[in-house]
Amino acid sequence: MQFRHKISGGDFARAGNVASAVKKILRQLNIDHSVSKRIVIALYEGEVNVVAHAYSGIIEVEIDENKIETKITDKGPGIEDIEKAMEEGYSTATPQVREMGFGAGMGLANMKKNSDSMKISSVPGEGTTVELVTYIRNHAG
């Protein structure tokens, strides 16, 4: 089952809407809340990244019996040095963005921490794609 959501860059007031919608879905699917908590945190970070850095983006969530795959694709400046961007505390956010409580440089690191696998590809000047996979373990019963 797939969900697609659009996000517009710079719209901080709506950052978190996708995470909330997905959270509701995971709750209905009776997914253990320790698993859904990780997914929602990673998704929220991804959502904020798009809002903070890109012009627009699409979040696709695909749920099957074993795993939840999230693909976040944006049109934006891209990431020059992915390895550096992964470091905790590294941030290119403007002071204004930081003032709003975003841009602490924890986004990508947090996403990695809260997913089972993460792939990033980026073309500077064009955009970034982040793919996350989280396995659902506790649904055997």
Add this chain to the structure above:
Amino acid sequence: MTVCPTQAIRVRKGKATIIANRCVDCGECYKACPVSAIVVEQDDLEMIFKFPVRVILIPSVLIGQFPKKIMTSSIYNALKDIGFTHIYEVENTVDMVLEASRQYMHEQKERPMISSYCPAIIRLIQVKYPALVGNIMKVNPPIDMSAMYYREKLKVSGIPEDQIGLFYATPCAAKIAAVKSPVGEKESAVTGVININFLYNRILKFLQRKYTESDPPETDDLLSSRGIVWSLTRGEVVHSNGRALAIDGIKNVNEFLENFENEKPDNIDFLELRACDESCAGGILISGNRFLTVERLKNRAEEFKAREDDRERKLGDGYLNINEHGFLGDIGPRPMGKLDEDFSTALRKMERQRRIMCFLPGFDCAGCGAPDCQTLSEDIVQGKAQISHCLFMQHQLIKQNLLSQEQAVRIAEKIWGEERFEKNCKKLGAEDENI
């Protein structure tokens, strides 16, 4: 039906019914219903006379809702006339709650801690924010602390336990549920519950009669200025060390927790969350104006403060051991709205639900008897409703010859009751309203 924060209400055969495991007893429906269809059950007052010793525990908001010219002593007199032998205020043990809270905050490192004061909030977290149950501060709220304290005190004074009836004057439905089916607590020390609006009428009636001040009923002087305002908004946060927020009104709390689950804000140590606007002064069974109630209680607290020393009265002078009785047991999650225990079945139902949503109008008219389109789609995949319950879909189905006009009428009558379709001038805004 549409005000329910957990979509627990459905209309069937013309009557609103509440789905028990979704309901958090917040009372929003009681406040909103134009025809008083929602009732709050209480224990029969006659029940108190089974006990020779009849204790009433009154929350400070009971006093606060009366105008200032009605003295506390007159209210006590009225309660004595109604039949109570001992009158204690619920918030008398607030200093013990404070002590237990500090201990708990010191021992438990989870942050922020969410106050356990409001039972509707505890239930809301259990059903809607199960990931946050670990953040609830498991400290007994004042009503439980006081009930245990006074039961013990009376027992020690030589009264056999079976002769003590301990009653609670409740300002809301949530506290009733908390006493009748307690969460995280083995058994409540409260014998029964009397609704405050019922007592309010009885007290006013008594005060209208001519009466002479009789001997005051049994009471004590444990109440502090801290206790008087404890049940009001910010009553708890003012004692918190560190960063603390107070949020009242279930809509506000819902909105806050929704965002909070995504990204926990940093460094908040304590959250005071209350279901009612203006906290307990806005309880659904409080008859007085909630803003005036807050004003009177704040004034009362000031008066107390002027003549009390700053020391907190601690540790229940031997009648209550905080380490033993101050804390709640486990509070587990009670998640609502899961489509199925089995994941693949749930996934299939979810797919179907989303397909159904493509057809429903999406403006939540509630004509189907469910509060909104998404809830109807959920009910449909759970086999509790049909797509033909939707008034909009009925038009589509009739157009496609899949449903007859007569069938559509019968469906609507089944949901709303046949009477609803007859002329009725007694409804609000009609010719003979309220006659």
